[in-house]
Amino acid sequence: MQVITTVSELRAWRKALYQQGKQVGFVPTMGNLHEGHLQLVKAASAECDVVIASIFVNPMQFGQNEDLDAYPRTIEADKTKLIAQGVDVLFLPAVDEMYPRGLNRQTFVEVPGLSDIICGVTRPGHFRGVATVVSKLFNMVVPDQAFFGEKDFQQLQVIQTMVKDLSMDVVICPVATEREADGLAMSSRNGYLNEKERKIAPFVFQTLKNIRAAVQAGQSNYRLVEKEAQQALDVEGFKTDYVTIRESETLREAQSGDTDLVVLIAAYLRTTRLIDNLRFKI
Numbered sequence: 001m002q003v004i005t006t007v008s009e010l011r012a013w014r015k016a017l018y019q020q021g022k023q024v025g026f027v028p029t030m031g032n033l034h035e036g037h038l039q040l041v042k043a044a045s046a047e048c049d050v051v052i053a054s055i056f057v058n059p060m061q062f063g064q065n066e067d068l069d070a071y072p073r074t075i076e077a078d079k080t081k082l083i084a085q086g087v088d089v090l091f092l093p094a095v096d097e098m099y100p101r102g103l104n105r106q107t108f109v110e111v112p113g114l115s116d117i118i119c120g121v122t123r124p125g126h127f128r129g130v131a132t133v134v135s136k137l138f139n140m141v142v143p144d145q146a147f148f149g150e151k152d153f154q155q156l157q158v159i160q161t162m163v164k165d166l167s168m169d170v171v172i173c174p175v176a177t178e179r180e181a182d183g184l185a186m187s188s189r190n191g192y193l194n195e196k197e198r199k200i201a202p203f204v205f206q207t208l209k210n211i212r213a214a215v216q217a218g219q220s221n222y223r224l225v226e227k228e229a230q231q232a233l234d235v236e237g238f239k240t241d242y243v244t245i246r247e248s249e250t251l252r253e254a255q256s257g258d259t260d261l262v263v264l265i266a267a268y269l270r271t272t273r274l275i276d277n278l279r280f281k282i
């Protein structure tokens with residue numbers, strides 16, 4: 001696996017591939033790789049001739065009081081996992097390489113309507129940071145296809161909308177959420193959980209399934225379902241950020257008559273913020 005750290009080297013690598021007519025699959029990550037990330041890599045390998053992954057803990061998408069410094073950085077273990085999957089290139093830029101003019105003067109990409117709802121309420125500026133770094137990475141890598149996890153459902157919608165709005169020539173490929181045996185969605189932040197919290201954490205997915213069951217059984221007072229689910233999470237020991245039933249394509253609050261729904265939850269266990277979601281039809 002070739003490790004590339006500069007944009008100029010990356011462009012030289014990419015230009016050579018054009019002549020060979022290869023399909024390039026791209027998997028952007030923040031590292032600390034787990035089986036969820038590897039599912040993205042597997043999907044990219046199945047679809048594309050060449051696979052490039054990136055690891056970049058993007059400061060622009062972290063709020064001032066968030067875990068940028070604490071975010072796990074495990075580059076050597078990550079490289080071993082990517083090599084085992086047959087990844088061709090790892091792009092590993094430093095912060096200065098991505099933001100040479102500094103973060104405060106960086107041109108940004110904002111996706112209106114989708115960035116200031118749900119996770120965007122608690123994390124103002126987060127999706128601006130995500131959209132900006134992903135568009136920069138797309139301009140650097142010029143992938144044919146890019147792979148994103150459904151675990152970050154709102155992020156996926158933000159990126160799909162950005163690609164449409166800005167006429168980007170890349171196909172966004174969603175990959176299903178990979179879970180632990182007890183249902184907990186895999187996430188780098190699960191590593192922050194202590195033993196007791198780790199036992200409680202699968203209740204988030206259980207709550208999503210309970211909501212799906214209630215709605216599919218005919219419960220149509222969605223705001224009541226959300227409120228009761230929030231109370232159930234809080235009783236278990238979570239500090240719930242939101243439980244919300246949305247229309248899947250637009251992410252507006254679900255109303256009766258909507259058929260394609262997604263339930264999204266964000267909840268804290270002490271300082272760890274867990275997110276998960278479940279999409280279903282009625």
Ligand SMILES: Nc1ncnc2c1ncn2[C@@H]1O[C@H](COP(=O)(O)OP(=O)(O)OP(=O)(O)O)[C@@H](O)[C@H]1O
Pocket residue numbers: 028029030031035036037039040147148149150151152175176177178179185186187188189190
């Ligand atoms: N359990 C999972 N199943 C499928 N895809 C996942 C899973 N977890 C993360 N991904 C995807 O991997 C990509 C990189 O995500 P990231 O590096 O932030 O990992 P993460 O485990 O989600 O970390 P975090 O704790 O920051 O949310 C994103 O497209 C994300 O949606």
Ligand SMILES: CC(C)(CO)[C@@H](O)C(=O)[O-]
Pocket residue numbers: 028029030056058061130133134152155
């Ligand atoms: C897409 C991403 C790599 C952008 O920094 C990040 O938000 C993530 O890991 O999901």
Ligand code: BAL
Pocket residue numbers: 061152155
């Ligand atoms: N996987 C989403 C990235 C973040 O929480 O910053």
